[in-house]
Amino acid sequence: MKKIYARTATLALATLLGLPALAIETGQAAPDFDLAGRLAAVKLSDYKGKTVYLDFWASWCGPCKQSFPWMNDMQTRYGAKGLRVVGINVDQKTDDAKAFLTDTPARFDVAFDQAGKTPRSYAIKGMPTSVLIGPDGKVLMVHSGFKDEHRADLERQIKQAMNLKD
Amino acid sequence: MNRTILSLLAITTLSWLGGCSNLGQVNAWDKGNLAKPMMTFEGDPLDQRFVQHIYASKENSSGGYGVGGGGCGCN
Numbered sequence: 001m002k003k004i005y006a007r008t009a010t011l012a013l014a015t016l017l018g019l020p021a022l023a024i025e026t027g028q029a030a031p032d033f034d035l036a037g038r039l040a041a042v043k044l045s046d047y048k049g050k051t052v053y054l055d056f057w058a059s060w061c062g063p064c065k066q067s068f069p070w071m072n073d074m075q076t077r078y079g080a081k082g083l084r085v086v087g088i089n090v091d092q093k094t095d096d097a098k099a100f101l102t103d104t105p106a107r108f109d110v111a112f113d114q115a116g117k118t119p120r121s122y123a124i125k126g127m128p129t130s131v132l133i134g135p136d137g138k139v140l141m142v143h144s145g146f147k148d149e150h151r152a153d154l155e156r157q158i159k160q161a162m163n164l165k166d
Numbered sequence: 167m168n169r170t171i172l173s174l175l176a177i178t179t180l181s182w183l184g185g186c187s188n189l190g191q192v193n194a195w196d197k198g199n200l201a202k203p204m205m206t207f208e209g210d211p212l213d214q215r216f217v218q219h220i221y222a223s224k225e226n227s228s229g230g231y232g233v234g235g236g237g238c239g240c241n
Contacts, residue, residue, distance in 0.1 A: 004174055060201035090195035119195040126194050 023123045026140060030054070030133045031121040035088065035111035042086065042111035044133070051078075051161045052133040053085045056119050059100035060091075061127040067146040068104045074158060075108040081162055082135070084109065090119050090127075130154070132161055 024030070030052075032044045044052070055071060057064035075085040085108035089097040094112050101110065113119065122131060125144055132141040141157050143150070159165075192200065199205065208214040222228045 004171065056195065058195065058198060058201075060198045092196075092198055096198075116193065116195045119193070124194050127197065129194070 023125055024131065024139055024142060026138075026142065028139050029137055030131065030139050031118075033088075033111070033113070033118045033121070035113050035118065037109060037111045042109055044086075044137075047084050047086070047133075048137060049135050050082050050084045051135055051158070053083060053158060054131040054133060055085065055087045056090055056122070056124050056127065056129045057087050058090050058127055059096040063146040064128045065100075065104055066148075067128055067130075068106055070146075070151055072105070072107045074155065078158060078162065078164075081164065083158060083162060086111065088113055088118050090116055132157060134161055 030044060034041060034043045071085045087106055087108060087110045089110060089112045091097040092114055094114060097112060128146050130143045131139055134140050140161050143154060206214055208217055
């Protein structure tokens with residue numbers, strides 16, 4: 001009898017664990033990744049001490065295309081102050097991503113995750129999703145989608161993360 | 167005795183059913199094929215917008231048409 005109870009408890013636990021991972025929240029440590037980049041491997045741990053604006057994008061995602069010029073702008077303006085924009089591409093075919101990058105240049109680090117391991121570890125809910133990571137590797141902000149009216153607020157949060165005044 | 171086993175079995179089966187609640191959910195990063203223009207009901211973006219406007223204004227419903235808002239997947 002005891003055995004049955006134990007088994008049921010194990011099964012129930014297994015079912016619970018099978019549920020989708022919870023989305024990443026502010027204050028948590030950002031999960032590390034090690035992905036192929038355009039030139040060299042892109043690792044989150046390599047950015048320690050920098051403020052990282054991590055952006056999940058795909059070639060088929062409209063708002064992602066709109067966000068690229070803005071992310072280029074952020075990298076140019078705040079790069080010297082310690083900001084690193086890192087775009088993680090989630091296309092299943094890297095060729096699609098490369099074609100996208102030819103049309104829409106990215107002047108920031110780009111990593112390719114065909115298997116979708118990183119978006120899974122961050123449990124992202126929509127495309128694009130951006131995660132702001134502080135120099136200590138903790139998540140400061142999670143933002144889903146990209147609209148024109150979001151720009152000012154996102155920039156404010158980036159500045160705040162780097163202790164910059166207006 | 168029999169009853170306990172039966173109830174345990176019921177609980178187990180129910181908890182298993184809970185696993186079905188997540189079937190058919192597509193991850194946000196796996197929507198590449200769903201975002202293709204051929205996956206929409208209407209022929210062109212203007213037509214699509216028109217039909218969606220009718221749903222939103224007359225039937226008070228929106229979202230659920232493939233990948234929302236031109237590929238953002240947030241609706």
